[in-house]
Amino acid sequence: MLATEIIIDGILNPSEWGDTLENNINYQVAPQTFNTQKDNFTYRIVTTDQGIYLGLTANIKRTLRIRTQENDKTFSNDHFQIMLDMNNNSSESYVFGVNHQGNYFDGKYDVNSELNLDWNNQWQYEAKLNSDNWIAEIFIPWRSMTFSIKNQNIFGLYISRFDESTNGTYASSPTNERMNNFFQQFSKLSTSVVNESIFEFFPYISANRDIVENKNNVSLGADFFWQPTKNQRLSATINPDFGQVESDELIVNFSAIESFFSEKRPFFSDNQSLFDVTAPESLTVVHTPRVGGKSYYDDSYNSELNSALKYTYSHSNYDVGILSSFEESTNDRAGRDFLSLRAQKSFNANILGVSVNHINTPSIDRKAIVLSSDFHYKLSESSELNAGIIQSRIDLTLNNINDIGWWVTGSSDIDDQHSHEFSLFTYGEDLQLNDIGYVKRVNRKQFEYEYEYQTSNINSTYIRDVTIGFETELKTNFQNEKLPHLIGTGIEIVTHNEFEYQASFELLSSGFDDLITRSNNSLWLPSSYNIEFGVSSPEYLWGKYSTVLYLGTEGWKGKFYNINGSIEQQINDKLNVSVSVSQYNSDSWIEWDESNSIDEFNFTEQGIELNLDYQISDNQELRIKLAAIIGKAKNLSHYVIENNGLAKPQEKSDNFAFSENAFQLRYKYSLSKLTAFYLSYGFGGEYEDEIAKFGKRNLYKHAFKEKAAHNIFAKLRLSY
Template sequence: MTVAAHGEIVVDGRIDESEWQQAAQCNGWLRTEPFARDIPRFANDLRIVATPEGLAAAFTIDHPASERRVRPRTPRDSETLTGDSVTLLVDFDATGQTGYEFSVGLGGGVRDGIVTNQNSFDRDWDGRWTHAVRETPDQWFVELLIPWDTVSMRPIEGESRTIGVYGSRFFFDRTERYACPGISADLTPAFLNDFQRIDIAQFKVAATLDFTPYATAIRDNLTDDVDLKAGADLSWRPSQNLWLTATLNPDFGQVESDELVVDFSAIETVYTDKRPFFTENQDIFELNTPANGQLIYTRRVGGPTDDGVEGSTDIDGALKFSGKSRSLAYGAFVAQEDEYDEDIGRLFAAARFAWLDQGKRVGYLGTWTDHPLIDRDAAINSVDYDLTPNDWWRIAGQVIRSDISTAGESETGYEAWVQADLNRTSSLTHTVRFLYIDEDFDLNDLGYMERNSLRQAEWDTNRSVTGRAGGRINGETQRLYLVYRENDGGERLQSRLQLSRDVIYNSKWRAYEELRVIPNGVDDLISRGNGPVQIDTRYSAYTDFTSPRIGNWQYIVGAYLFQQGVEDYSGRMQFVTVWYPTDKLTLRLDVLPEYTDDWLLWEEGNLFGTYRGRRLDFDFRLDWIPVPRHELRIRWQWIGIDADPRQAWRSDANGDLRPVTPLAVEAVAPITNPADSAVVPFTVNNLGLQIRYRYELAPQSDLYLVYARGGFGLTNDDDRRIRDLFHDMGDLRDADQFLIKVSYRL
């Protein structure tokens, strides 16, 4: 029997309306962190009821006064909700394809996001929903209301609909999670598909139209220029199963700071995207591939221009629509950059169709990108499937074709992969995965891929172990991971054997240990197209320890020993200190010193250098939330590197590295100028600072005041040391600006 609340439920944390007594319950709470799947030490209750306004949920959490409660306030969408918290995940179609996350901390912090591909979380999405928290001496309560027009649902005939539900409670002081049903996002391969099914009443959703204009003023403190910008986002839902969104002159998100990264590898760094148009109703386009691939990487839109100019590109506008029928989901979007009509900007488009049923999906995704400046267009066509026939196994896969035309020359490439999850609901799970990418395949016009020309086989086994009564260990997870890789030419690439162990102790400490062996193979990316390089077998070991909260402090200590050169080792330490002087204020400092005795870097052509070097990373964060709706965040990041040359090398025709010496040079290549083979000391000095105040005017309506400053310096023939670079940090000023932004949802 389905229960509906026809009267208004007041979201106040009291849970005293009569409808709650007959609401649907999530049954079968088990301990899932550690993954013991036994009865929780304290009771937890989750009730669900449908109302005309939306889906209401209520958590009742037993928490005796003898157990410490940890309740710091956290900024919205913090990756980690520090402290005691609850999480509600809802699959509104009960197909196991898309879930919505709604998490609330005991201190009032919230986090939301989208779950796709069974257990892939994207927390860039910001929904409109309300919550309340209340405490008593022996319990605490969380009440939520999720409006129907916040989420996407397929139409269902009749007076009821079936949804998938997952609820969890994180007991911070004991490092334990209790969940209903007893599954884990990290250890349950078909996580979304295994949600508990609940029948709720269905209400008609009225048409909605939301208009969110924004305006920004940016003062460049380097030039004293002031840039004014305005735009708007539009969201229209004519019915429950149709959704149209549009954006005009969208903001690229200057209020969000990217992580500071210094990376000398040949692989592109991936960043998240907080622009509303590219996060709202985007789940239908979220398709990932093995080896970290994405069919649609939204940061391409408005990214650096095709002529190599760094920074963002203005977007004239974008349009997106999506819809659902009983068993079909579909959608499309198009985005045009500034000056596309003058053959400078780019045009992006995508279309998606998918047949959905419980535990089943077969879909198509096509994308098209036009680069008039470089006379290039790219079409991607893919077919994907995801089948979960029973509790024992699941199979998923995809076939993708790329058609690239550049200056009249065409290339066609293919990618295909298949994955099987075995014994997936037990404490011992296995995943096997095969991937093939040919040398002509290219996903990087609108998507993202690390490389092409790849054949890869993976085996992943996870084992969960429950600690013995009275023992030191509460529980642990053990992992064996094997991957074999070769390129399309049959050359064996660097593969991996990995053993790891994640242990939660009864003392409330947590430890992670990992050993890696990377057998010898070639690196065919490091030389940037100048031939493969033979790399000997490499070894690495990593461990870290996370303390419980000790008074107002928490600590993480880690150590990493690894190889990144020809033969010798590098070492890195990690020291993290978190201080909670009050529940309203959190300060965190990460310090990562690194020393390398052998660091292999590409210089040019077939010339390489190995370096002895030192690196120091600082990451300081301050979060102050004096009252709800007000946030002050300070983020300061600094990276300093000083490196001294140890040896110059050149790769020969076989890919072997030969030291550049008077005796060895002639066997590799004649050198007419010795300076052509010189490697010199260098330094890197990188700074990022952001001070951000946010005031929530209303749901999805905000005022931001932001000061940002940053700089990057790479200097050759520089003999400065880390302490000198730290002292010279004040000279880094590539960007220095103050921003005011206001957006208001009408």
């Protein structure tokens, strides 16, 4: 029997699969018992020099849940997940998921235990639901993945199934993503691979009607992907445009910490994992949403991406890559240009890497160079260490600014129930990474420790498994100010009927808040606490619900609460609706005014979000997203922060209120897995009431009335 004869139709035809070995031994990996199971699912594997075929059969005990959702989203109902470590270096795997409805997702999973669904490529699958089982037949071509070619390639394979009847996950190997030896426990297979050249071309045309500005715009662009050999990939993009098809979450951010948004443009998500270097405080060495937009260090700058180029090469245990991007000139000012270089060497399960970023911002005569080196070391199958050092060199017209940072993190699974994690890092006060990177905050010397205990061996008719956690955080800055220390504990209980309950308590000591005034005088605050209670229902056939309540103290011993609730309902086989609401109230909400001035408010914020997904047919879907947030602040007092951190009362400031909204109606017609036509209508707006004269209902009305953006957008993306 030749595997080329296998037809991907969801039927494991004996004439096609022949006498291929059927594996029926599984391990329960969530809840984490690692008990051996037989026939929860079976799997067959055939490899050729073109790719890998998988025949998966999941036995079912009851009616399976239907969930209407977009492709490339993780599932909450019965599904298979396949992971392939193609370089067999325990650092990264490709991930492919299929559920019983025939939906899919694909992405990458890296050594930092992060699933990234931004990666997409061509592969075949078909799912078929029968009376007592459902079958997924899959073909993944080697050409869809990038890896080093050898005479005989050894790769790691991990297959798992989420069984919604038990709310448990079963796998082909006794390990899961929580464990440090996860990749090492993959099954090892070998195959020969054809080293073929691949060229893909994705042109697009888009048309936008700006109703606010009464303007029309037509745009042309393209993405190019060329893979001359299996271990090389060259990508290029000209005038990319994807932002109006995918919408970011509506976030109202009053804090000094910048909001983090993920990348949604295909060029930057393709083959990007080599450049993905992360560290504590969400430090990201290359954060591609910086490219083609606003500048972190020049508030008046805003531009679009003109073109970009990316090249990666792998050989033996070496990987190198280059990423170069150029922005359009605007208002007689030259656009920024970006250059990122990355090289790394793998030996066994260890990785040593070096990164160099160069960013030129002509609008403010700023040149930035960021150098970093990172090391991932596998101490044993259950323990690992990560270390890194980073330096920024900023060249300005009048002066130069240089600073460094470093980090050490580690984790250890003593056994199946106990796990420990720690991080120790120092980021200099003049460390500047946000030209192309991201970091929550600098000027930090910090230590964090987390412990978790999980058990599923409970002799109880009600409780299925329990997870208990403990954390502590100690920190200061380069002014050696006493910053608040944190200590916390929490518990999560899952019942046999699949309800999840969680509770936690955090205590913050008194100390300085050195962020609120944006590098002016730090503010001394008393100790505070935060209590959390939450409950999530099982996944019923009709949907699910959840709620979480936070309460405690903040500011100058003021009380606060924050309650969030959501419900998701599957109306029928094609329509899914979800609604979430939230309300936050604080008796002592402190907000920065300017310089060393702050205000204390009695503050209330409400939010509502509605999502509707309608599957018109197998290749047509309709999505509606609506989000609105309102807030009202009653001024209690105005303060000036003195050099010792104490707040000196002044005359009261004004009250204020605000509202924001975002709406999108999107139609998608999929021509194939990577080609589609989009048509969307959207608007968004914000309203500020400087004397807070309007009630909550009127604030919502004003947000919808004051449209800052109002567009009709169409886009066609093809594949050749």
